[in-house]
Amino acid sequence: MVYRASWLKALFIRLNPEMFRDAINERPEATRVLFAQDYISYDASADKDNIGDLLANSFVEIIKMAAGLVDTDTLASAARQKQSDELKRRYGEYLLTEVEYTCAFPGCGRKLSIIHKGKVIHSYDIATIDKKKAPALENLLALCPRCYGLYSLDDDKKKVKDLRQ
Numbered sequence: 001m002v003y004r005a006s007w008l009k010a011l012f013i014r015l016n017p018e019m020f021r022d023a024i025n026e027r028p029e030a031t032r033v034l035f036a037q038d039y040i041s042y043d044a045s046a047d048k049d050n051i052g053d054l055l056a057n058s059f060v061e062i063i064k065m066a067a068g069l070v071d072t073d074t075l076a077s078a079a080r081q082k083q084s085d086e087l088k089r090r091y092g093e094y095l096l097t098e099v100e101y102t103c104a105f106p107g108c109g110r111k112l113s114i115i116h117k118g119k120v121i122h123s124y125d126i127a128t129i130d131k132k133k134a135p136a137l138e139n140l141l142a143l144c145p146r147c148y149g150l151y152s153l154d155d156d157k158k159k160v161k162d163l164r165q
C-alpha cells in the first residue's frame with residue numbers, strides 16, 4: 001500500500017536528520033551503547049559513536065516510505081525476505097567469503113560479520129543482481145541490510161552493471 005499524504009511530504013522536506021542525530025548523540029554514553037546493541041543485528045557496524053547517524057538515516061527512510069516517496073509493496077518485500085533467507089541457507093557462507101565479509105555495494109563497505117561478546121554475528125542479505133534472471137549463484141551478491149533494502153527498491157540499470165563487476 002502506498003501512502004501519498006502531502007503533509008508527510010511537506011514534513012519530510014522540512015525534516016532535519018541532523019537534529020535527530022544530535023538528539024541521539026547528546027544522550028549519555030551508556031544509553032548510546034544500549035541503542036547500538038539493539039541495532040547491531042540490523043547493522044553490524046553500529047557502535048556508540050555512529051548510532052546517532054544510523055538511527056537518523058533509518059528514521060528518514062521510514063518517513064520517506066510513509067510519505068510515498070518510496071513505493072512499498074509489503075507482500076513483495078516479504079517474498080523477497082523469504083527468498084533471501086532461503087538463499088542464505090544454501091549459499092550464505094560462499095557469498096560472504098566471496099565479498100570478504102564486507103558489503104559489496106559501491107561506496108558502502110560495511111562489515112557483514114562481527115564478533116560480539118565472543119560470538120560471530122552475521123548481518124547481511126542476499127540480493128539478486130539482475131532481478132529479471134533466476135537467483136543462480138553467479139547472479140547473487142551479499143549486501144548489508146541497508147543496501148539490500150535500497151537495492152530491492154531500485155531498478156537502476158547502471159547499478160545492475162556496477163554490481164556485476
Ligand SMILES: [Zn+2]
Nearest residue numbers: 103108144147
Ligand atoms: Zn551496504
